[in-house]
Amino acid sequence: MRKTHILLILIVFAAAQTQAADRSMFHLDEARIQTELEGLNQLEDYLLTSDATLASMTEENHFLLSHVRTGSANLGLLMGLNEPPLGISSFLWGFCLGLPGLAIVYFVADDSDETRKALWGCVAGGLLYTVVYVGWWALWSTATVY
Amino acid sequence: MKLSTCIVLIAFMLAGFSSLHAQHYYRIECDISIKNKVAGEDGMLVLGRAYYDKVAGKVVFDIRFPEKEVWVIEDTLVSVYKDGETNQTRGMEQYTQATIFHLILEGDLNNFGLQGTTYTMDAVRRDEEMVITTWVPRPGNQALGKIHTSTIDGALHGVVFENAAGKVIGRQLFRDYQTIRGLQVPKEIIQVFYREEAEEYQVYSFSNIRINYEGNEDFYNYRGPGRR
Numbered sequence: 001m002r003k004t005h006i007l008l009i010l011i012v013f014a015a016a017q018t019q020a021a022d023r024s025m026f027h028l029d030e031a032r033i034q035t036e037l038e039g040l041n042q043l044e045d046y047l048l049t050s051d052a053t054l055a056s057m058t059e060e061n062h063f064l065l066s067h068v069r070t071g072s073a074n075l076g077l078l079m080g081l082n083e084p085p086l087g088i089s090s091f092l093w094g095f096c097l098g099l100p101g102l103a104i105v106y107f108v109a110d111d112s113d114e115t116r117k118a119l120w121g122c123v124a125g126g127l128l129y130t131v132v133y134v135g136w137w138a139l140w141s142t143a144t145v146y
Numbered sequence: 147m148k149l150s151t152c153i154v155l156i157a158f159m160l161a162g163f164s165s166l167h168a169q170h171y172y173r174i175e176c177d178i179s180i181k182n183k184v185a186g187e188d189g190m191l192v193l194g195r196a197y198y199d200k201v202a203g204k205v206v207f208d209i210r211f212p213e214k215e216v217w218v219i220e221d222t223l224v225s226v227y228k229d230g231e232t233n234q235t236r237g238m239e240q241y242t243q244a245t246i247f248h249l250i251l252e253g254d255l256n257n258f259g260l261q262g263t264t265y266t267m268d269a270v271r272r273d274e275e276m277v278i279t280t281w282v283p284r285p286g287n288q289a290l291g292k293i294h295t296s297t298i299d300g301a302l303h304g305v306v307f308e309n310a311a312g313k314v315i316g317r318q319l320f321r322d323y324q325t326i327r328g329l330q331v332p333k334e335i336i337q338v339f340y341r342e343e344a345e346e347y348q349v350y351s352f353s354n355i356r357i358n359y360e361g362n363e364d365f366y367n368y369r370g371p372g373r374r
Contacts, residue, residue, distance in 0.1 A: 021280050023273040026296050026304035028319055028338060033347050040181040040189045047193055047211055054212045069188045070212045 039067045094121025171251040171329055172200045173366060176355040178207070185344040195354075198247035199366040205245050206368045218368050219245070230371045246350075250331055251357075255320075256302050258295050265293060276303060291315070301330050315340055327357045 034041075043064040046052065057065050093101035094117070102118045175197045183189030194209035207217040216227040225232055249255040257279070261267075265281040272278070276296045283290035291308035301323050307316040322333040335350040 021269070021271065021278050021294050023276045023278070023296070025278075025294055025306050025314075026276070026317065026319065028317055028336060030336070033336060033338065033349070036183050036185055036347055037181050037189065037349060040183065040191050043191055044179055044181070044193065047191075053214075067188050069190045 039064070043068060091117045091121035091124075094118035094123075095125040096121075098122055098125055171253075171327075171357060173358050174198050174247050174251055174331075174355065175359055175362065175365075176331075176352040179349075179351040179353075181349045181351075182347070184341075184346045187344070195365075196247065196352075197362060197365040197368075198245065198251070200248065200251055202367040204366070204368060205247060206365050208365060216368060216371070227371055232370065246335070250329060253329075255330070255332075256295075256297050256300060258293070258302060258305050260293065260295070264290065268292070275299070302332070324355065326355055329357055331355055331357075 046064055052062075054065075054070055058070075095101070099122060102115070102122045175195065178192075178194055178196045180192040181189060182191075191211065192209060193211040194207050197206040197208070198204070203220060205219040207215075207219075209215045209217060213228065218225045218227070246255065249259045252259075254261065260281050264284050264287050266284050267279060268282040269280045270277065275298055277298075278294060278296045281293045281295065283292075289310055291310045291312065293308070294306040296303045296305075302320045304320065305318040306314055309315050316337060316339040318335060318337040320332040320335055323330050324333055325331075331352065333352050333355075337348045337350075339346040339348075
């Protein structure tokens, strides 16, 4: 009897899980998205009806560029190309693996910003290693003297 | 002729017809606009024209804004041509065959290209006019979460991505379908990713869509600036 109750509860939970995949899952707050994208929509409309370029708009300090990130790396960002290797922070690559980590980021990410982060990680890791090594050496020397 | 031989012959004919039909659509090009914005931050806009040829296996973006560049995605490599030189070539995770252009030409957009991948169909249910399919990763892919796809009148309407813990991490909506030479092509894709810090929005718009256009060979099989 008790087993039957447990089974019934499990079935109800399973049904509830299945019920979760309904049309409401595919709802987006489009009004909010359009509000966020309003500036970009205005910029797009302007560009589609003119021969303006980024250079010409920058030169005239156009107000439509005020909330827009520009630069040739944009498409790379959109496609996730500037992700660090394996999604692990470039700083950590340099910090944990030192020069090999720096090399991995340099060759895999092929991105100067990520390589710079790995370099800082490499420097920080090297400094920490030096501090720990010197500290350990000092302690060992002290212990040896006495 | 024996019945079995006859059946085999018919099967081969059908397979041949199916193959021919699948190869019928081999090219697509369109104007493309990509808008990206993390809530509360400055956004990004990319405008250009995209070209995809199934045989050449390249997706080529002729970008006019923000910078005049040509992006070529071939297999897993991306090359960027600017001012007559290759600026960068780097690997990317998304294969050419996984692009929306390939899915449209192959007629696989309705299942989001998930059929025959590391995902397998788990459940199908109807909610009013919407048919919802839940896809689960095959065993051995514990890091992946479920994907739910929905279709309306056979056309992909939405995709919901979950992480392995069952939390929704992203949604995509495919809208404003246009029938071009018998192919259903969405003119807009809206996607939202739910990041820990903020929501990220991305909208793709496609216009002036051409299927199987015989022209623009230099873009369909782009070999670099000035090379034919």
